[in-house]
Amino acid sequence: MNKTDRIYVAGHRGLVGSAIVRKLRAEGFHDLVLRTSEELDLRDQAAVDRFFAEERPDYVFLAAAKVGGIHANNTYPADFIRDNLQIQTNVIDAARRHGVKKLLFLGSSCIYPRECPQPIREEYLLTGPLEKTNEWYAIAKIAGIKMCQAYRRQYGFDAICLMPTNLYGPDDNFDLETSHVLPAMIRKFHLAKLAERGDLEAIAKDERRFGRIPEDILEALGLERTATGFRRIGKAPVVRLWGTGSPRREFLHVDDLADACLFLMQRYSDEEIINVGVGEDVTIRELAEMVKGIVGFEGEVIWDTSKPDGTPRKLLDVSKLRGLGWTHQIKLEDGIRRVAERTDRERET
Numbered sequence: 001m002n003k004t005d006r007i008y009v010a011g012h013r014g015l016v017g018s019a020i021v022r023k024l025r026a027e028g029f030h031d032l033v034l035r036t037s038e039e040l041d042l043r044d045q046a047a048v049d050r051f052f053a054e055e056r057p058d059y060v061f062l063a064a065a066k067v068g069g070i071h072a073n074n075t076y077p078a079d080f081i082r083d084n085l086q087i088q089t090n091v092i093d094a095a096r097r098h099g100v101k102k103l104l105f106l107g108s109s110c111i112y113p114r115e116c117p118q119p120i121r122e123e124y125l126l127t128g129p130l131e132k133t134n135e136w137y138a139i140a141k142i143a144g145i146k147m148c149q150a151y152r153r154q155y156g157f158d159a160i161c162l163m164p165t166n167l168y169g170p171d172d173n174f175d176l177e178t179s180h181v182l183p184a185m186i187r188k189f190h191l192a193k194l195a196e197r198g199d200l201e202a203i204a205k206d207e208r209r210f211g212r213i214p215e216d217i218l219e220a221l222g223l224e225r226t227a228t229g230f231r232r233i234g235k236a237p238v239v240r241l242w243g244t245g246s247p248r249r250e251f252l253h254v255d256d257l258a259d260a261c262l263f264l265m266q267r268y269s270d271e272e273i274i275n276v277g278v279g280e281d282v283t284i285r286e287l288a289e290m291v292k293g294i295v296g297f298e299g300e301v302i303w304d305t306s307k308p309d310g311t312p313r314k315l316l317d318v319s320k321l322r323g324l325g326w327t328h329q330i331k332l333e334d335g336i337r338r339v340a341e342r343t344d345r346e347r348e349t
Ligand SMILES: NC(=O)C1=CN([C@@H]2O[C@H](COP(=O)(O)OP(=O)(O)OC[C@H]3O[C@@H](n4cnc5c(N)ncnc54)[C@H](OP(=O)(O)O)[C@@H]3O)[C@@H](O)[C@H]2O)C=CC1
Pocket: 010, 011, 012, 013, 014, 015, 016, 017, 035, 036, 037, 038, 040, 041, 042, 043, 062, 063, 064, 065, 066, 067, 083, 087, 106, 107, 108, 109, 163, 164, 165, 166, 167, 168, 171, 172, 173, 180
């Protein structure tokens, strides 16, 4: 890649896309092509085709997708399979036809079988049944991988497929119904700390900035909605989390992922998928203790077992990526602290 190359980052306002843009700019790439979903709906094949014909990017980072946590995946299966199939099919096909030199596609660790051996090696793909809460999204992602591999074989198109583990970072989705676990925990513990202090004005600010607080969470916080804000109902705030807390997850800071994306765009051209992770995991309960300590909430945590646990464990084997010379830099605790501090600042703006 040259610094003058024209680079399209699809999904540049999202968690991953915004981190890739930061990384590219920091490295001196300046000819970036960016479109919001309002400007270019990637589900619209004709619009995507016109865009590639006009803009003629050299490289594509495909970070636009329908993404969400366990509850969103489980609740909106049609949206997850349809939007992802449409977005990735339109972008990969148009990129190939309009002379893109190389495309990077992002899958996810959830493409692997639910019960596969740990840590998960790349060759375990399609060796067993998927986790039910996200099989629609996983099937779409597997189709994206197969499309990249088929386009390489038939057309010689240089498309690579990265499988990141669970990600977190700035510009994440903090909506308590649709987000992933880490942004949800950071926000829930923060709200509980504010409720402990009786700072109802700050809770109203949080809701204006990060979206509606669901009724069950308000109840756990010991709050009731009023016509003008919130009032306390005389009960100590608790943090309500989902499932049993026993599943294990691995977390990668999105700035590390963006670094790996640029590294692999420059050094990897193969049809085999490649895992991107940190090589160690924690239980959801351990994660809750870590976030609780960082945010500084003193009260109790309760587990809502009416919500699903999802996959028991999905720890990636990252030896292939390490063998190429890449390893992550940001430790989980430091990364969470950075995100928590930033969301504190954002709440005030
Ligand atoms: N978050 C995670 O933990 C993980 C994510 N990944 C993968 O990384 C990639 C990016 O995920 P992430 O950044 O978390 O997701 P986000 O939800 O944060 O961002 C997704 C982006 O996709 C864009 N987008 C969605 N639908 C459309 C559409 N119809 N047309 C155009 N753009 C659209 C949105 O654009 P706009 O803002 O303009 O609406 C948004 O910026 C995905 O492929 C995901 O599968 C993989 C593993 C884990």
